[in-house]
Amino acid sequence: MKQSPLFALLAEFERVEELRSAAERVRDEGYTQFEAYAPFPVAGLAEAIGFHTVLLPMAVLGGGIFGCVAGFLLQYYVAVIAYPINIGGRPLNSWPAFIPITFETTVLCASLTAVLGMLAFNGLPRPHHPLFAVPAFRRATRDRFFIAVASSDPKFESESTRRFLQGLNPSEVHDVPR
Amino acid sequence: MIPHDLDTTLRRLQRRALLVGCAALACCLAAAAAAPGQFFRSYLVGFVYCAGFPLGALAVLMVHHLVGGAWGHLTRRFLEASTRTLPVLTLLFMPVAIGTRWLYPWTDAAAVGSDALLRHKALWLNFPFFIGRAAFYFAVWWTLAWVLNRWSARQDRTGDPALLDRFASLSAAGLVVFALTGSFAAFDWLMSTEPKWFSTIYGAMVAMGWMLAALAFTVIVAHYLSDREPVRSAADEQSFNDLGNLMLAFLMLWTYMALSQFLLIWSANLPEEIEWYLLRFSGSWLAVAISLPVFHYLVPFLALLSRPLKRCAPALVKVAGLLLVMRLVDNYWLIAPVYAHGGVHAHWMDALCPIGICGLWLAAFCWQLRQMPLIPLHDQEPETAQHEVPAHG
Numbered sequence: 001m002k003q004s005p006l007f008a009l010l011a012e013f014e015r016v017e018e019l020r021s022a023a024e025r026v027r028d029e030g031y032t033q034f035e036a037y038a039p040f041p042v043a044g045l046a047e048a049i050g051f052h053t054v055l056l057p058m059a060v061l062g063g064g065i066f067g068c069v070a071g072f073l074l075q076y077y078v079a080v081i082a083y084p085i086n087i088g089g090r091p092l093n094s095w096p097a098f099i100p101i102t103f104e105t106t107v108l109c110a111s112l113t114a115v116l117g118m119l120a121f122n123g124l125p126r127p128h129h130p131l132f133a134v135p136a137f138r139r140a141t142r143d144r145f146f147i148a149v150a151s152s153d154p155k156f157e158s159e160s161t162r163r164f165l166q167g168l169n170p171s172e173v174h175d176v177p178r
Numbered sequence: 179m180i181p182h183d184l185d186t187t188l189r190r191l192q193r194r195a196l197l198v199g200c201a202a203l204a205c206c207l208a209a210a211a212a213a214p215g216q217f218f219r220s221y222l223v224g225f226v227y228c229a230g231f232p233l234g235a236l237a238v239l240m241v242h243h244l245v246g247g248a249w250g251h252l253t254r255r256f257l258e259a260s261t262r263t264l265p266v267l268t269l270l271f272m273p274v275a276i277g278t279r280w281l282y283p284w285t286d287a288a289a290v291g292s293d294a295l296l297r298h299k300a301l302w303l304n305f306p307f308f309i310g311r312a313a314f315y316f317a318v319w320w321t322l323a324w325v326l327n328r329w330s331a332r333q334d335r336t337g338d339p340a341l342l343d344r345f346a347s348l349s350a351a352g353l354v355v356f357a358l359t360g361s362f363a364a365f366d367w368l369m370s371t372e373p374k375w376f377s378t379i380y381g382a383m384v385a386m387g388w389m390l391a392a393l394a395f396t397v398i399v400a401h402y403l404s405d406r407e408p409v410r411s412a413a414d415e416q417s418f419n420d421l422g423n424l425m426l427a428f429l430m431l432w433t434y435m436a437l438s439q440f441l442l443i444w445s446a447n448l449p450e451e452i453e454w455y456l457l458r459f460s461g462s463w464l465a466v467a468i469s470l471p472v473f474h475y476l477v478p479f480l481a482l483l484s485r486p487l488k489r490c491a492p493a494l495v496k497v498a499g500l501l502l503v504m505r506l507v508d509n510y511w512l513i514a515p516v517y518a519h520g521g522v523h524a525h526w527m528d529a530l531c532p533i534g535i536c537g538l539w540l541a542a543f544c545w546q547l548r549q550m551p552l553i554p555l556h557d558q559e560p561e562t563a564q565h566e567v568p569a570h571g
Contacts, residue, residue: 057485088447096444099437 004151007130007178009161010137011147011170016042022168023048026147029164033153037137037146059117060110067109073100088168136176148176180552184406184461192544199537202530209527216525218277219517224532225274226368226384227391227509232267235260236323237356237385240349243326247419252412254554256399258330259546261323261393266542268316270535272312276310282308295374304371311366315359322352330554337556371516376456377443383435385426390428391505395497397421399547401491408553415489422488425498429482433475453466458511461521463519464510468486474504507534 005020013019027050036049074096084092130138165173209216222428239257242250279285284303290296333341361381404413441453487493
């Protein structure tokens with residue numbers, strides 16, 4: 001398969017409403033490998049680019065369950081097996097007393113999974129990205145809105161994709177080299 | 179004030195609730211002559227359960243005035259209508275006041291006279307002061323509800339933006355006042371059924387249960403009315419998402435308080451404290467006790483973790499319904515073991531009294547709901563009411 005010399009095509013918009021409607025049209029056109037960039041959170045943009053979050057919530061749930069079980073077993077091991085002490089005649093397995101720590105380890109593992117999972121699924125840390133080669137893209141953190149359609153998209157074909165993006169009335173369409 | 183067809187629907191519901199409520203309470207009253215003790219015990223469970231709807235609504239309403247959010251735009255009028263039923267709740271309190279000598283051991287002069295601890299507590303636990311305190315709590319709650327509703331009506335007329343600050347200031351002070359009065363009301367009405375036992379977090383736990391019940395009820399009302407305007411356009415997925423998150427937070431707070439009380443008393447294992455749990459774990463009460471962490475915490479907690487569920491109103495309503503049932507079970511478990519040692523002695527009035535009280539209350543709620551537009555006309559500016567960052571939870 002011939003590899004495209006481009007990494008992506010980048011459409012630049014001046015207004016947030018244009019970004020949202022353009023994103024919906026790119027999605028409806030059948031593209032899947034595309035990304036939207038805005039300097040602030042835009043309500044409804046995640047839905048507009050057809051973003052489905054499945055992996056991270058499941059990973060956080062898994063992290064939480066792991067923290068819950070591991071936290072309880074740690075206390076059980078310490079209090080019952082490794083170092084059993086009679087404290088005021090209470091049972092060695094004083095499970096009500098273990099609940100606060102179990103809760104804390106659940107939250108700890110779930111939130112660590114959330115932070116680390118977010119970084120991992122986003123491919124971070126990443127010192128360089130091909131989009132940085134486009135000077136105009138710097139304004140994505142200030143006052144411009146962008147949609148990048150990656151050349152890895154099965155529907156990507158540089159000329160027809162460029163014509164399609166032009167049809168969305170962007171202020172400009174940039175080539176993003178590899 | 180509200181669309182004609184909706185008014186008809188609410189009027190019909192109001193009539194039915196009134197009919198069911200009156201019939202159920204009439205049955206109980208007829209039996210009360212023969213078994214006054216049983217009647218007042220069942221009545222107390224029903225009253226404390228029902229008190230959660232207006233009192234919890236008052237607290238949730240003030241929370242909304244303090245923190246804002248579009249969920250409040252959707253639910254504010256339901257909460258306000260609920261707080262306007264406080265006079266009805268005061269009337270419903272009367273049988274509790276009449277039945278003190280069947281409910282509270284500290285009313286028995288002989289028992290108090292022979293017990294040094296009860297004699298010592300008689301300064302607080304005596305009939306005139308008990309009634310006086312109840313009158314004071316109701317007066318405070320009435321005042322808060324009256325002012326908040328009056329300002330809300332003025333906001334509908336004038337849209338005066340200065341009211342937003344006044345709502346927030348009053349609610350900040352009002353929540354502190356509510357925490358104190360709600361807590362002490364729980365000490366008086368519930369905890370003093372066992373006058374020797376004490377737990378400082380008990381009042382907060384009961385008040386939190388009230389807020390949870392009120393929120394669950396509000397979710398159900400919002401969904402019930404959301405098939406027609408004006409509620410339809412306010413009842414978006416994000417608002418139910420927020421309400422679900424809030425329900426999860428209240429649920430965890432309630433669990434935290436209930437667990438804290440259990441953990442401290444279980445760890446200390448002191449005779450004068452632990453007997454409260456021994457009583458409530460004895461015989462078939464243990465099954466009721468175990469149902470609480472399972473169905474009042476674990477099941478709704480796991481359900482409310484799911485974002486898709488919170489955004490789907492019919493599913494959220496199921497969770498709210500479960501919580502409303504479990505609130506009654508919790509209240510029953512708090513009160514009934516005092517009079518039924520060793521196991522559950524269910525009586526038909528235990529079911530009929532709550533139905534009667536809640537029926538009357540629901541009729542009052544529907545009547546008040548019809549008095550004002552179902553969605554505030556001049557809420558805070560749309561920008562602040564919108565959900566700016568949709569990604570949370």
